[in-house]
Amino acid sequence: MSDSATHYEALGVAEDASEKQIKAAFYKKVRKHPPEQDPDGYKAIREAYDVLSNPVARKEYDNMAAYGDEIKQLEDEAEDLLSQDPPQVDAALKKLKKAVVLGPEIGLLRNRLGDVHYMNGEYQKALVQFNKAIDLDGSNPAYRLSKGHAQRELGRTQAAERTFRTVWEEDTGDYAAARALAGVLFDQEQYEDAHSVLDTAIWEDGKLDFEDFFCYYDKLRYYVLQGQTEKLKEEMEIVADLPESSEDRQFAAFMLGQSGFQLYELNAFDLAHEFMDVATNLDPDSELLQDLAEHVFGLRGLQKELNAIMESDWAHEYVKQIMALYYTRAVDEIPQHEFEQRMETGIDNLEMVMQVDPDSSEIKRSLRRIRRQYPEAYGLNESLFDAILSLPDAEMFAGECPYCQDTITAHKQQNRGAGHCPNCNREIRFTGSAYKKPRSSSRSQSSQSQSSRSRPSQQTPSQRTSSRNQSSGRSSTSSASGTHSSSDAPGSREDSSGPERAYEKWTDEEEKQLVNWKAGGISLDEIASRLKRSKSAVRSRLRKVDSSTKKSDGAGEERKQDPISSSGTASQSTESESSSLAEGLLTAVALFIMFLVFLTGC
Template sequence: MNQTDYYAVLDVSEQATADEIKRAYFRKVREHSPEEDPTGFQIVRTAYETLSDPQKRSDYDATRAFGGQIREWMDEAVEAMEDEEFDTAIDLLKRVVALNPHAYAAWDMLGSAYFAEEEYGNARRVFLKLVQEQPDVASHHLHLGACLLEEEDLAAARSALRRAHELQPYNAQPCILLSRSYRESQDWEQAIQWLERAIGADGKEDMFDFDALVELATTYVLMGDPDRVHHIGIRAEKILPADPDARRYGAHRFAAVGAMLHQARAFQAAAAFFAVASRLAPHDAQLREIAHDTDVHSRALRELDRLVHDREVVEPLKPICAYMVYGNLGLDEAKEIKPVAERAARDLSYHTPFDLQQSVRAIERKYPAVYELASDFFRETNIGRGGTAPRQQASSDVPDGCIGCGCWILIGIAVLAFLGQCNH
């Protein structure tokens, strides 16, 4: 008996009607009874179940006629997906489903290729077809929910994702996407609850738990509570395996949260997340630079709190340094303090070059992050580096001990010009 050709098993032609297939089945069952020939009976039974179902028969006919070609196209499509050549994959997969409309694996891959190309409408139509034809497959509902979420149809997305969660309660992905849907509508309580369900959903710590923890950190940042993310970051880093690809992925996720924290002015937390990202991807020069800059920003703000009380630094330099720090960080405080910094620039003329030089050296020694962010100011104005004019005889309308008119012109014009160029 030819086990692979169901038409030969039942001894019918490829054009056989449903009645002919049924009669052939009963005839073959008598020849291969379950008691005397259980193996032969099972082959006959499988052939009948396939050919008596119109959908299964169509699928079988396509595979039988074009099996080699379909397998070749599928292999090429998988390779194209791995190379992120999604247009090529889409073309190949469309050929597959045209020959075999019930090749669900090909349909699923086609939907994923459309999604990767951000063709969310086409992806949604593919996954909606799969949901209708295979309603008990959780991944179809998950992918449909992801498409609807991208299209901002939050209610429909939640419905699809809840169904995916019902079918696979141990899968963290539906929970993570449900959390994002509630985050979009700023329902923070629901967003956090779904992430808490995602963490440990399958009873073990894995990359899905890492993603859920990063999403939790992101949610706290967006809801204006960045102080809670530090311990989440520590826990997330511990989950990451030693695999290089996983660590590069982790670096990307940590850097993304770090950028959000920086934008939220949580500079200390941002520095911590960027430092982790830099550790996870030690050969990424750009990440190292960002981690350094963020660390400088974080330290500079803390240093400013001490600088304002430091008697070793002349008073006018303090608001000028604050202005430079705020400006480099893009903070609104820069606009508020700029008039104060400009007045302070004029007051610099009341201090000797020696006092200014000692103050700048104190800033460089005790407040290195502030000095780094204000370095352009010190370099271009040459304050504290011996570049000012020598002290002149004080006139009657200038307080005793201050720099005379010539030095005031050099310092005042240089400082005010520099501050005027700043568009912080």
């Protein structure tokens, strides 16, 4: 069908064809150019039918062809511009506007100008032209349907419904008006009314004709969107039994195939499989259907496995994310370059996640189960998943403090034993796979309470303040599973080799940067951000560096104390010296009292 063909040529009728002949020719052409399969071909024959089936529009068309050479030339040039790839819409609009100036009373030109505005997304301008076309010929249903579509796009849903209903009620068998009205009803969630309109149009003449399949196509599509699987099965059986001619079977197969693919996208795999079976049986030679069927059948098992994994509570979230990413690429839902970018980020995250338990162990456990129970999902990238399983066990562990639930990250081997939570400063015990309360915490607390009553003060206020300051240091470290706080090593001490932190050491370079930045007037927040540590950890380290500097200036060699634990060697020494002094004083007082008693007795 050439772009320059007349409406008569498009339908294959003579210029003096009757209304009945024009209608018959249109329906014959529709079988070869269904709207869902050949939208451009259908548009040409539908436009020809709308013009030639209406007496007023047909007369305008004939007059333009006979006497409007300049108008006809502008219209043909506009159509040529619209047929280019991509369509030259702006240039075509200029041509049509000139034609309208030459023939302002021709409704066909007004309607066509409105069509091109609509195509360009200019719905308000389109509506203006459709209204002017209706003013010239109010009986033309095509003009009024165009108006309804513009109203719908402008969000004037109820106005569009009224427009479509007026046209449909004039001819309830007109599938174009029925589909338009049902669509706007469905938009308003009036599902029963939408199906009722389509059923009326389908069975208007008491039989299912080829043109009725267009309304059936909408019914199936609406049932898919509603999730009405039982209704879909009923309609599928009706459609499968009715087609008689090869053209009927081909379109029915196309319709069922499209519905099957929509069901597949909604994860209704079994029903999608049934629809594709019926569709391919109706039209086994269709390449399009074969491609759809291969897609649905080939990914059916994989989809079921992925759904089971995604809905499980045993699969690690990272595993779910990477499986979903590979699947979206497998079904071409994302382009290759986007997939590669997201995978690069995912691999970077994976390297961090696999360094810390329990995430590392849970990921491996999830992949082993997938390899055993869901082979198609594991096959999305078997080499990557095998590589993850072959990684060494994580050396770090992240878990919650048993008191304050703050997350702590520590080395599983180096940091076993007793220590303190950097958040609440309570004593905890690290087993390598969990942070627990000390075994003898209750006895220790009781003993400390009795000792406190018997010896109310073993430290001066300044000593107690110093001890609290020394035990207040905290730190934080980032792991793959989030940002975790970390305390000094359980049981760690400082010796002559320098201070040692439990879960992450301060390097000489870091301390040098810390001092230089502080001297340069950089804020505590900025320093913490640069070193990727908490403000409390930076503040504690600055205090310690300052203290060490002062001591080295005044006294030479210093005795080093544990920065976190209040039970370090230095504090133990201080407590021991205080205790010895107290015991000496008590002894002296006792001897003095005994001496007084002796004198009194004398």
